[in-house]
Amino acid sequence: MDRENEFLKKYNILKWDEFTELNNDRISVNEKITNKVITKHELLSQFRVELSLLNACKHKIKDELEKTDDVIDTQILVSLCKRITYLFDHMHILFSIEVELLSCYINFCLDNTLCINAEQLDILLDAVSCTGDNQTIWIQLLKLHLKLNNLDKLMKVFHEGVRLLKNNSLPLWKILIRHLKRRRPDMVQTILEEGSIISYENISMEIRPKYLEWCIEFKGIDFTRTQFIKLILLKPACCKLYLTMIAIEYEESDIDVEIIRKLFDATCTLFGSDNIKVWIEYIRFEHIDGSQKLKRSIFNKALWKLETNLKDIFMDEYNNLEREFRSDLGNEVITIDD
Secondary structure, three states, rough: HHHHHHHHOOOOOHHHHHHHHHHHHHHHHHHHHHHOOOHHHHHHHHHHHHHHHHHHHHHHHHHHHHOOOOOOHHHHHHHHHHHHHHHHHHHHHHHOHHHHHHHHHHHHHHOOOOOHHHHHHHHHHHHHHHOOOOOOHHHHHHHHHHHOHHHHHHHHHHHHHHHHHHHHHHHHHHHHHHHHHOOHHHHHHHHHHHHHOOOOOHHHHHHHHHHHHHHHOOOOHHHEEEEEHHHHHOOOOOOHHHHHHHHHHHHHOOOOHHHHHHHHHHHHHHHHOOHHHHHHHHHHHHHHHHHHHHHHHHHHHHHHHHHHHHHHHHHHHHHHHHHHHHHHHOOOOOOOOO
């Protein structure tokens, strides 16, 4: 307290009467907290006073550092941050906290990560948990813990956010995976595997193809093929997973046409009733790297498999593809009309 008072006086942050009032208010607030007679309004008012004082001190330190090379004691910032955290914690313990105040406090933490640590923020996690499925606040909280760089606390926030957000937690998965790729690549596989089997389809469908892409980048083709076989056993089936595996096989230096053909067959069988793209890409593959004779067979299968309302659209896209082939190869190709 003495060092704080000395700083405030030395740099004229507060006038004498303001300084006296601040100390008196702090004593009063602390006593009321101890006796549990504090009101939410009193806590919030003091919270805002301390926040304003912190910002004033930060600006003064910045100005002084620009004017001199002298060492400036910044311990006051740590002290003020502790007091702000103390007030917030008691607001949560004693009263309900609105989302706007939560967001304000998290922004304060983000702006002052050098003066706080993740160990101080367990009550903040509890406060955010009380908001339930507010996706914006959970994203904000996760980004704070990314910046604080405490892995245990980060993972605790992530899993609690997923538990409460459920199928709305996809942004948390994307943020965490991106972070782990940069900072903890040894943990990426575990998170990708976890996301691949999660019961929320919008998340698992997004992550399974990403897992395959990670596999081919870091584990090689044999491991990737093994994992693909495991992933296709998961329900529901994921079209993007198959297309990703096809793309991976297509990038191999020694392309195995039979493997790719089997993948296309499986893809069209599973998703070909309402997906024109898989048929068009299968035909494109056979034209460029496979068998010209199989193109007619694939075309006929598509007309048989596709839903009635999609057949005319498929015909148009097929004819466009044939015109593309003619243009690229300069060969005469017979267009198939309905």
